[in-house]
Amino acid sequence: MALLASRSIFHMNHPSANWQTRFIQLATDAAGDDGAHDINHLHRVWHTAVTLLADYPEADALVVQAACYLHDLVNLPKNDPQRHLASRQAAELACRELGAMHFPADKLPALAHAIEAHSFSAAITPTTIEARIVQDADRLDALGAVGLARLFYIAGRMGSELAHPDDALGTQRELDDKRYALDHIAVKLATLPASMQTEAGRRLGQERLEWLYEFRGTFLQEWDGR
Amino acid sequence: MALLASRSIFHMNHPSANWQTRFIQLATDAAGDDGAHDINHLHRVWHTAVTLLADYPEADALVVQAACYLHDLVNLPKNDPQRHLASRQAAELACRELGAMHFPADKLPALAHAIEAHSFSAAITPTTIEARIVQDADRLDALGAVGLARLFYIAGRMGSELAHPDDALGTQRELDDKRYALDHIAVKLATLPASMQTEAGRRLGQERLEWLYEFRGTFLQEWDGR
Numbered sequence: 001m002a003l004l005a006s007r008s009i010f011h012m013n014h015p016s017a018n019w020q021t022r023f024i025q026l027a028t029d030a031a032g033d034d035g036a037h038d039i040n041h042l043h044r045v046w047h048t049a050v051t052l053l054a055d056y057p058e059a060d061a062l063v064v065q066a067a068c069y070l071h072d073l074v075n076l077p078k079n080d081p082q083r084h085l086a087s088r089q090a091a092e093l094a095c096r097e098l099g100a101m102h103f104p105a106d107k108l109p110a111l112a113h114a115i116e117a118h119s120f121s122a123a124i125t126p127t128t129i130e131a132r133i134v135q136d137a138d139r140l141d142a143l144g145a146v147g148l149a150r151l152f153y154i155a156g157r158m159g160s161e162l163a164h165p166d167d168a169l170g171t172q173r174e175l176d177d178k179r180y181a182l183d184h185i186a187v188k189l190a191t192l193p194a195s196m197q198t199e200a201g202r203r204l205g206q207e208r209l210e211w212l213y214e215f216r217g218t219f220l221q222e223w224d225g226r
Numbered sequence: 227m228a229l230l231a232s233r234s235i236f237h238m239n240h241p242s243a244n245w246q247t248r249f250i251q252l253a254t255d256a257a258g259d260d261g262a263h264d265i266n267h268l269h270r271v272w273h274t275a276v277t278l279l280a281d282y283p284e285a286d287a288l289v290v291q292a293a294c295y296l297h298d299l300v301n302l303p304k305n306d307p308q309r310h311l312a313s314r315q316a317a318e319l320a321c322r323e324l325g326a327m328h329f330p331a332d333k334l335p336a337l338a339h340a341i342e343a344h345s346f347s348a349a350i351t352p353t354t355i356e357a358r359i360v361q362d363a364d365r366l367d368a369l370g371a372v373g374l375a376r377l378f379y380i381a382g383r384m385g386s387e388l389a390h391p392d393d394a395l396g397t398q399r400e401l402d403d404k405r406y407a408l409d410h411i412a413v414k415l416a417t418l419p420a421s422m423q424t425e426a427g428r429r430l431g432q433e434r435l436e437w438l439y440e441f442r443g444t445f446l447q448e449w450d451g452r
Contacts, residue, residue, distance in 0.1 A: 035381065035387040035407070036382070036388070038387060039391075040387065040388065040389075043391070044448075044451065047451040144444070144448050145441060145445035148374075149388050149407070149408075150378075151378075152374075152377075152382070153388065154382060155261065155379055156378065156380060156381065156383040157383065159259040159261065161261040161264060162262070162372070162375050181261070181375070181379070208448075218370070219372060219375065222270075222371055222372045222434075223266075223372060225270065
């Protein structure tokens, strides 16, 4: 995917492959063993961002690429109370590391904003096109079939239950996506398409959400033994 | 689901609800925080077994019920080298506990066999109809939408990757389902329908495997960014 992504970008305002290699190196050095936030996630986010960039030739692709690869440089588990601070810490660390590598200094504020604003829990509104693209690309990776795999993968790491035993849809109770993995679709994923900042992001997000609803229908049939 | 299952069984050679309560208590006491092998899994396996039992009125439903609820009494992680011994240990523990509760002693050998033979890794051929039903019911829970959720949930606990970065289907490499969660479909799940011991199990297993293949197709499109 890294190769595919770098090929596509040469048709645009192509950041150098040399920088991409360095972003990947930085991200790989910081990676733990979380398969839902590994280098493959970063490649996918960058790859999706390339698709979104096609509609915004004015966007700075190097800033977008750096933010796609470095947005999880500091990543805290979903149930960590400090989680909303992680994106700010990732932005600071990315700027420090790239500053030392003589990344164009005038691009650092835009990079920091794109990284800070990507996070759902930080609740920062993206104000630049670069930040809007990165936020959408990251959110799209939480939807669809890959998003579904990540959802249950993360639930396994948190020790959640798959779903509520008798009321999996949560019609008679308060939803709780830390306790019940399936609740995450209603609590968070269902809200993502409307939060998308680009037209293509909204369309793709809606498609992937519909797919998740189809999955949930099949899951419920098996879960309730109908 | 527990209620549903106990209602259905009253149309058959119904084991007493009193025993079911005791099986559930034993299983709950032994449960850890693994949401893929929790009491909901046991309820589902028993519920599926009730469906399969409909074709075999000669089967001892109390033995099947006991085995459904107690088959994971000793449960070792997928990547534990002792895993193939867990079902024998579960059988011994179940017989010891139920013996102390004055469970009919003449049913204990059939119960022990059904528990021992349920396990894929133990590779014991089931020789009784009770063991065949329990094995099928447990394997059916590894397939379909619930099976998929369990697959990625377990992968999260093991710290696997979701899939191989460049060759997710494994056409150019050795499959490795401890390292790549998606490989588990080809390595194990695809083999389950043919291993089913009952006609209904085979049919349901095949349907759920087809669903998994559809999921995999969508996953691959997103994964490879096509």
